[in-house]
């Protein structure tokens with residue numbers, strides 16, 4: 001049984017698609033979902049609020065909002081997702097969009113999804129961009 | 134005393150992105166800080182050189198070096214939400230890493246002086262196989278590995294406001310390098326807790342002293358003072374400083390509250406770790422307020438040179454006075470527990 005699913009969320013269209021996949025997976029498995037936002041060096045300090053699209057998707061899919069956590073962590077997206085395999089998130093599945101904000105496609109360098117697939121010790125779900133076909 | 138300064142000659146090449154705080158004007162401001170000291174003949178500008186591939190490969194994965202070079206030559210772009218590269222960035226980064234090597238070699242040859250390397254892009258977040266946090270190549274790590282290769286024992290003092298996760302990771306299990314970091318916590322990159330003490334062959338060779346937002350210079354000074362016994366027990370033959378100046382109260386990227394005078398005090402403490410003349414070099418890391426950067430460079434360098442400095446008064450009274458002893462206790466306890474479990478395992 002899957003108890004904990006983590007999804008990387010940076011506000012990009014691919015991340016929004018990944019969010020939907022993760023929440024649907026959580027609904028089907030009864031897992032808790034952690035929506036993780038990596039706060040980079042240039043990120044806004046303080047505590048960024050839950051983006052409306054997160055609560056909207058939770059409502060739309062009929063999930064219990066108490067089982068969906070919004071979490072902001074300092075770091076680059078790849079390190080933040082790799083770290084959440086440990087406590088308190090203890091993610092058993094990582095979900096990410098194919099491309100983050102303004103990122104390049106097809107290169108290992110600069111691709112969170114490819115880096116994760118390379119380094120993660122739990123299954124990684126990569127949600128493709130519509131242009132992937 | 135002589136200052137050996139190097140700013141790699143980048144010519145017309147550009148490592149910059151519109152609106153990004155890690156910008157060429159930072160190097161200019163840091164060099165103005167040096168110029169402000171009017172060192173005359175005591176200023177030696179070391180000739181630039183590019184780091185050789187083998188020198189980079191001591192700390193970086195060969196595949197990463199290939200990819201980064203190719204990425205830049207293909208036009209560059211964003212490597213993560215914080216980090217950019219341009220067509221010229223590979224050449225510039227290789228020259229920045231080489232600048233550190235040139236300064237360290239020049240110091241070793243003279244047996245005297247204080248090194249200051251105006252490295253852009255900065256380096257301490259760069260991992261063996263990944264660029265992050267504005268950093269492409271880990272300049273201070275490349276220099277430390279170069280010294281270790283010659284049989285030296287290197288303490289890296291990282292007083293940048295951010296934890297140098299790249300440097301820590303590169304030397305995680307290297308007993309000949311001691312990594313000491315003071316940094317704001319919580320803050321990017323999210324690493325640097327006191328329980329991170331080094332790998333099985335290097336237990337206690339990583340010392341992290343995280344400080345709360347708002348901490349003033351007195352607390353950071355106390356942190357380096359508290360690190361002194363660990364540094365002395367290590368018996369370093371070289372001191373390399375990851376000298377970021379983004380812990381200054383004017384810096385837009387973080388929330389510590391240091392003045393330029395505090396950096397003078399930190400430089401003095403780091404200088405005290407050096408076993409003799411010509412054994413300390415400062416590497417520019419962060420620092421994004423240009424006036425604060427200029428003043429802080431002048432203050433730290435002048436202190437190391439034994440010159441008077443017109444720095445801002447040192448600060449005190451901020452939060453975090455309990456943070457240093459707590460972190461140190463956690464460090465010692467973790468080292469002890471891990472050492473015991475290692476012993477039991479063997």
Ligand SMILES: [Zn+2]
Nearest residue numbers: 293295377419
């Ligand atoms: Zn910094």
